[in-house]
Amino acid sequence: MNPTGLSPHAGVAPAIPHLAIDPFSYGFFDDPYPAHQEMREAGPVVYLDAWNVYGVARYAEVYAVFNDPLTFCSSRGVGLSDFAKEKPWRPPSLILEADPPAHTRTRAVLSKVLSPAVMKRLRDGFMAAAEAKVDELVARGSFDAIPDLAEGYPLSVFPDALGLKAEGRDHLIPYASLVFNAFGPPNELRQQAIERSAPHQAYVMEQCQRDNLAPGGFGACIHAFSDSGEITPAEAPLLVRSLLSAGLDTTVYGIGAAVYCLARFPDQWERLRADPSLARNAFEEAVRFESPVQTFFRTTTRDVELGGVTIPEGEKILMFLGAANRDPRRWEQPDSYDITRKVSGHVGFGSGIHMCVGQLVARLEGEAVLTALARKVGSITMSGEPKRRYNNTLRGLESLPVTFTPA
Amino acid sequence: MTTITFIHADNRSQTVEAEDGASIMLAALTHGVDGIVAECGGNAVCATCHVYVEEAWTTKLDPVTDDEDALLDGTAAERLPNSRLSCQIKVQPALAGLVVRIPDRQS
Numbered sequence: 001m002n003p004t005g006l007s008p009h010a011g012v013a014p015a016i017p018h019l020a021i022d023p024f025s026y027g028f029f030d031d032p033y034p035a036h037q038e039m040r041e042a043g044p045v046v047y048l049d050a051w052n053v054y055g056v057a058r059y060a061e062v063y064a065v066f067n068d069p070l071t072f073c074s075s076r077g078v079g080l081s082d083f084a085k086e087k088p089w090r091p092p093s094l095i096l097e098a099d100p101p102a103h104t105r106t107r108a109v110l111s112k113v114l115s116p117a118v119m120k121r122l123r124d125g126f127m128a129a130a131e132a133k134v135d136e137l138v139a140r141g142s143f144d145a146i147p148d149l150a151e152g153y154p155l156s157v158f159p160d161a162l163g164l165k166a167e168g169r170d171h172l173i174p175y176a177s178l179v180f181n182a183f184g185p186p187n188e189l190r191q192q193a194i195e196r197s198a199p200h201q202a203y204v205m206e207q208c209q210r211d212n213l214a215p216g217g218f219g220a221c222i223h224a225f226s227d228s229g230e231i232t233p234a235e236a237p238l239l240v241r242s243l244l245s246a247g248l249d250t251t252v253y254g255i256g257a258a259v260y261c262l263a264r265f266p267d268q269w270e271r272l273r274a275d276p277s278l279a280r281n282a283f284e285e286a287v288r289f290e291s292p293v294q295t296f297f298r299t300t301t302r303d304v305e306l307g308g309v310t311i312p313e314g315e316k317i318l319m320f321l322g323a324a325n326r327d328p329r330r331w332e333q334p335d336s337y338d339i340t341r342k343v344s345g346h347v348g349f350g351s352g353i354h355m356c357v358g359q360l361v362a363r364l365e366g367e368a369v370l371t372a373l374a375r376k377v378g379s380i381t382m383s384g385e386p387k388r389r390y391n392n393t394l395r396g397l398e399s400l401p402v403t404f405t406p407a
Numbered sequence: 408m409t410t411i412t413f414i415h416a417d418n419r420s421q422t423v424e425a426e427d428g429a430s431i432m433l434a435a436l437t438h439g440v441d442g443i444v445a446e447c448g449g450n451a452v453c454a455t456c457h458v459y460v461e462e463a464w465t466t467k468l469d470p471v472t473d474d475e476d477a478l479l480d481g482t483a484a485e486r487l488p489n490s491r492l493s494c495q496i497k498v499q500p501a502l503a504g505l506v507v508r509i510p511d512r513q514s
Contacts, residue, residue, distance in 0.1 A: 112477060115478065116453065116454040116478055116481020117477070280514055344436055344444065344448050345436075357452070359447065363446065363514075367514075
């Protein structure tokens with residue numbers, strides 16, 4: 001790593017600001033916003049001495065890194081660990097941790113499995129399940145919106161859509177939490193998650209096998225592409241694993257973010273009640289506002305100029321999605337949750353060739369829950385202190401006690 | 408700059424001077440044309456920037472790729488022979504005067 005901050009090429013190059021911020025510390029997780037601002041204001045590219053990585057926190061540079069996947073590669077890992085130097089903790093993902101041309105083929109398969117046309121077929125079932133869940137919660141009145149709604153709803157639709165067996169589903173959230181902690185540095189969160197990973201990994205690898213996936217589900221659809229030759233039979237289980245890793249916990253955090261926003265900003269809740277057709281955009285804006293996926297790394301494949309400075313080959317760059325989504329250079333009143341905002345272009349689902357392949361499932365779930373809330377709930381009030389859940393990559397709550405009154 | 412006209416589902420029309428090289432989708436967002444949602448931001452994932460291209464123009468556009476074709480099967484409003492995703496149409500001088508209709512819904 002080259003922490004000198006000086007370009008090897010130019011006589012007079014702007015220095016890269018070195019910052020002492022640790023974006024994987026509990027203090028940062030509790031309130032990342034002052035640090036986000038410090039990084040954005042320090043320069044287009046910063047250097048984080050805590051982990052010897054470059055960082056980008058402004059929208060323009062985050063967007064640029066996402067959209068140049070040959071220079072800023074994923075195949076050396078999208079966490080801190082550099083797969084060129086360190087053995088990955090699990091066999092690398094064939095889509096997330098791959099570059100073109102290998103990525104192009106696997107991405108095409110998952111794009112077809114999770115396409116807009118597939119969502120149309122799922123839509124009525126997902127909407128009905130959300131109505132049933134919200135009916136149940138309105139009847140209860142007071143409950144914890146994280147386990148009972150943010151986890152409860154996706155668990156009621158996603159594992160079935162995937163075609164998973166009923167037994168063992170309690171491994172799903174711990175496995176996903178492990179995957180997202182493992183993108184972080186070797187801190188307490190990552191080490192503990194990996195130490196406890198064996199039973200969750202064993203469950204997941206078993207469920208990825210063709211015989212364990214119900215016909216008609218996403219998992220069986222992926223395996224069917226090995227019959228027609230788009231992927232090999234050995235690749236199919238690893239692509240199913242991608243849905244198990246990234247398809248559930250992310251939507252838990254997304255729905256949790258949306259409910260937390262609506263509970264905190266009653267004016268926006270009233271707008272949603274008055275016009276439930278805003279549900280889909282209200283979810284999207286919550287993804288921008290809270291950015292449930294906060295960060296991803298890339299690795300440079302060559303010396304590259306970015307934001308007026310040169311970054312050498314083989315360096316890790318940390319992209320701050322949450323900071324880009326609140327960059328005042330890109331967004332008006334970035335710290336306001338506004339359910340009518342034109343939110344297209346936010347990087348909460350990433351951008352470019354690696355942009356979340358399951359984003360349509362996430363939006364369908366978010367829209368279903370928020371539509372049901374808008375129709376059936378009169379008021380949402382917080383009935384206790386929210387508690388944060390700590391993860392190296394994901395931002396969200398452990399607990400959100402709320403009370404719903406009927407509409 | 409190239410002149411592009413959007414016609415809304417209620418027949419209101421909006422004409423914008425679009426920047427060459429950008430997509431029709433981006434031109435709509437930049438100029439405040441409602442009805443082009445573009446949830447995925449132009450990454451060809453979502454099919455929420457659906458437009459109907461006026462018949463006279465359909466043959467002047469680059470043909471639909473396999474990826475766009477698959478996405479068009481999932482549009483919220485009915486897919487017609489002149490359906491396109493506006494993120495996949497690049498603004499260029501040859502398209503001066505292009506007219507596209509916006510469907511009544513995108514999701």
